[in-house]
Amino acid sequence: MVVLNRIYTRTGDDGTTSLGSGDRRKKYDLRVDAYGTLDEVNAVLGLVRLHTAGDPALDKALGRIQNDLFDVEADLCLSEKGPGGARLTVTDAQVDWLEGEIDRLNGDLEPLRSFILPGGSPASAYMHLARTVCRRAERIMVALMDQPGEEVSAPSLKYVNRLSDYLFVAGRYANSKGASDVLWTPGQNR
Secondary structure, three states: OOOOOOOOOOOOOOOEEEOOOOOEEEOOOHHHHHHHHHHHHHHHHHHHHOOOOOOHHHHHHHHHHHHHHHHHHHHHOOOOOOHHHOOOOOOHHHHHHHHHHHHHHHOOOOOOOOOEEOOOOHHHHHHHHHHHHHHHHHHHHHHHHOOOOOOOOHHHHHHHHHHHHHHHHHHHHOOOOOOOOEEOOOOOOO
16 A cells, blocks of 8 residues: 655655656656646546536446556556555456446447537536546557657556547436537538
């Protein structure tokens, strides 16, 4: 378990931060940017959950996802403090669970007739915000993978890719199962 006795250490005052491996990186490093952006996703999910308490199954799934995001962040941080001393990361089983949740929610949705504009309900709007931040995190992870000597675990990348899909579907689900979706009307204001 993580123990945080001191919140400030002053070690980042020089513009660097420590990875889980102990290595120091600039705060704008792609690895730091990737897990920092996932932290943004997690914060937006906290806002989403202010509006999903009325749907215990959806809220419980979002809570699980928030916890899983910390596993992805630990992986990107190169933390070596997982169960049994192994490096902490998400697993393919967590990706499979997320796919099952997508299928479960999608099964109840109205058919999609157009692209969706964020809105319709606070929960949906915040899920679309989380989705766009998640896509940014994914782009940063891919850019990190393309750097010489850098690595991103396949399950972590898959999880983040599926998470953005989940957030799209869950955003529709939160809009009365798609009935309150705000649809794009191509060329409407010409």
